[in-house]
Amino acid sequence: MHDLTYGDVERAAARIDGRTRPVTVAPAGSGAGGSRGRVWLALEFLQHTGSFKARGAWNFLAAHREAGTLPGAGVTIASGGNAGLACAWAAQQQGLPATVFLPASAPQVKVARLRGYGADVRLAGTEYAEALAACEEFTRTTGALASHAYxxxxxxxxxxxxxxEIRARVPGLDTVVVAVGGGGLFAGVATAARQHGIRTVAVEPAGSRALHAALEAGRVVDVTVDSVAADALGARRVSETALTAARRPGVTSVLVPDEAITGARTALWDEHRIVVEPAGSTALAALMPGGPYVPEPGETVAVILCGANTDPSDLVHDT
Incomplete structure (x- = not known):
């Protein structure tokens, strides 16, 4: 296992410079911990393809290009979600073929969007596991470079x-709050935060607690997944890299119920006219009234709103 370092993050920053959108931040107001601390929202849902995953996808392909290990068959991934969109976008931007495997049950809107990024979309089976198996077989037979969601x-x-990027925009940052699914975003953010003495709060849905369960068990374990945010935070197991990062000082792991996730998503719309997917509001749910993380007086906190690939129709209450 590769132990992620701050040097890895610095090299990634050099590769993506000018290729991804720098994050924008906005004050949260008094609704989410703001009455005690200074809470900022990191609007990463404004990133290319609508989520933070564009950063990793670009870094992955650019690093392989540097190393001379990009095959003519291009890149492949099994994912109809944010990772698949980011992989297809990065490949298109870098002039590489991308083959994305989805179960046949995937929504047509996702298929269309992937094709809009130039991806060769292959439908295989009825579940993600079958699409993944088809992707793995494609890798073996074509030599395509296999990417991973996290x-x-x-x-x-x-x-x-x-x-x-958040540090540059939020002077005196004390704490960063981040949602966890498989742990790619958390592991990267926590590694960089630790370098600067910034605390990290890892937030998971109570019904999708791969990191929390791994910390309790002392090892990576499989969990059942049942959450409103499962489409993006539904990993059955967290990465070893994320578990290693979570065991370090300065990291707190908390759980939030689906009702809090939905409430935070609605509050973002009602108070800021911000539309995010449930995964995008999961971090903020930890700071909502009654939530598990209460900032200390004067604490400066950044909450990452990580993605917005969602149907906003259920958020519009007024006409």
Whole structure:
């Protein structure tokens, strides 16, 4: 296992410079911990493809290009979600073929968007596991470079570049709050935060607690997944890299119920006219009234809103 370092994040930052959108921050107001601390929202959902994953996808391909290990068959991934979109986007931008495997049940809107990024979309089976098996077979037979949604040091390091951008915009940052699925974003952000003495709060849905369960068991374990945010935070197991990062000083792991995630998502719309997917509001749910993380008086906190690939129709209450 590769132990992720701050040097990995710095190298990723150099590769993605000018290729990804620098993060924008905005004050949260008094609704989410703001009455005690100074809470900022990191609007990473404004990133290319609508999520932070564009950072890791670009870093992954650029690093392989540097090393001369990009095959003519291009890159492949099994993912109809944010990782697949980011992989297809980065490949298109770098002039590489991308083959994305999805279960046949995948929504047509995702298929269309992937094709819009130039991807060769292959439908295989009815579940993600079958699409993954088809992707693995494609890798074996064609020599295509296999990417991963989160469990790769280049992917995690790319995601970690977000922390230094937030630091540059939020002077005196004490704490960063981040949602956890498979752990790529968390591992990268926590590694960079530790370098600067910044605390990290890892937030998971109570019904999708791969990191929390791994910390309790002392090893990576499989969990059942049942959460409103499972489409993006539904990893059955967290990466070893994320577990290593979570065991270090300065990291706190908390759980939030689905009702808090939905409430935070609605509050972002009602108070800021910000539309995010449930995974994008999961970090903020930890700071909502009654949530598990309460900033200390004067504490400066940044909450990462990580993605916005969602149907906003259920958020619009007024006409």
């Amino acid at each position: 469990d790769h040091p280049l992917i995690a390091a790319g995601a970690g570049t977000l922390l230094d």
